[in-house]
Amino acid sequence: MVLFRCLMKGHCCKKYWIPVTHLDLLRIEIYAKVNIKPDMLSLYDASLYEDLQYPQIVFNSNKYFLALSSKEDGSCIFLSKDGKCSIHPYKPIVCRFYPFVYIENDNGDIDIDLNDNAIGECPGIILDGKPIPDNIRKEYLRLAKARILELKLWKRVAEEWNSSAYSSKSFEFVADTFLEFIMSRAREDMNKAYATRSLDSIVMF
Template sequence: MVIFRCILKGYCCKKYWIPVTHLDLLRLKIYANVDIKPSTISLYEASLYDDLTYPQVVFGGEKYFLALNSKDDGSCIFLLRNGKCSVHPYKPLVCRFYPFVYIENGDNISIEVNENALGECPGIIGNKRIIPEDIKSDLTKLARARIQELKMWGKVAKEWNESEYSKKEFDEVIQTFLEFITMKAEEDMKELVKKNLWIP
């Protein structure tokens, strides 16, 4: 059986960049009092990550993934020196899943251990693939919210990409972009609350 307990050492926060949605950023703003500003986010060229199925935003005619910014050493901006996350209770949903992944098959969602995490994540105990039911249940609920949020993010990104602003460079329209996605996030949050899918 697989047992997972995050030991808060930040190994994953040093290795991976963190794709975010407008709702991930709103969560940080509301609950962690993070001022969402240009230095909070970063763009990753979509062409470099062919296997990542995630909504993309366009600036200057080029496609990008929206992500949290990183420090000079490549680690997440919210990773503290002691290896702990400064926004842990409200971190992006993609972070909350690691070291697991969900697989969507119609209305069914299955939870598995992320292959890349095996032998890498020190919080994984046990070498079998069976995941306890309580963890599966919690992650399935999180997956349902995540799936809905990604659909919403896809619509927001599409609306941005079809606007005149997408033809301009990121540095020229960053403030407009942040205001736009914050407004959309506030609208989408209300919808998720109604559907009982909002995750603080």
């Protein structure tokens, strides 16, 4: 059905907003050596994306999805002038997954499929009429398991934040506190969840 190799053309980096978890941000901070600051983050009003199953963060009693900021032209803040991702080896899992998706079946199995929206958009896709090769499928299955685990951990962090008094304040007012909070939880989760492996080895391939 499909072969894929990321050509780093940056098409997807101009088209989509990028939801992130605390562990995505910690990976960027540790391995890409980027000091994460509040202005690198954006909030997307959750009420506008009702179909999106993703942990929501509350500020000023409104629900949001946490994402990377965009530049004025709408492209991701990590897209460099040469059109490549400046944090490519450590980019968020959602970027790493594109142009595939994972589907969790009722019996607990996970399937990997092509993201329909990427067909005709992503130049790295080669439709060859054959099934997704086993090596690609295995890599994305491993990534899907990491993604599912990290979303569970992110949900817990979001719930903890949402039940705190800070959630009644605006992001602008508590941005530093929020960032400190999620990064400290990320370090704890990294040590608990990935005690025997480094955080980058989970998603690198």
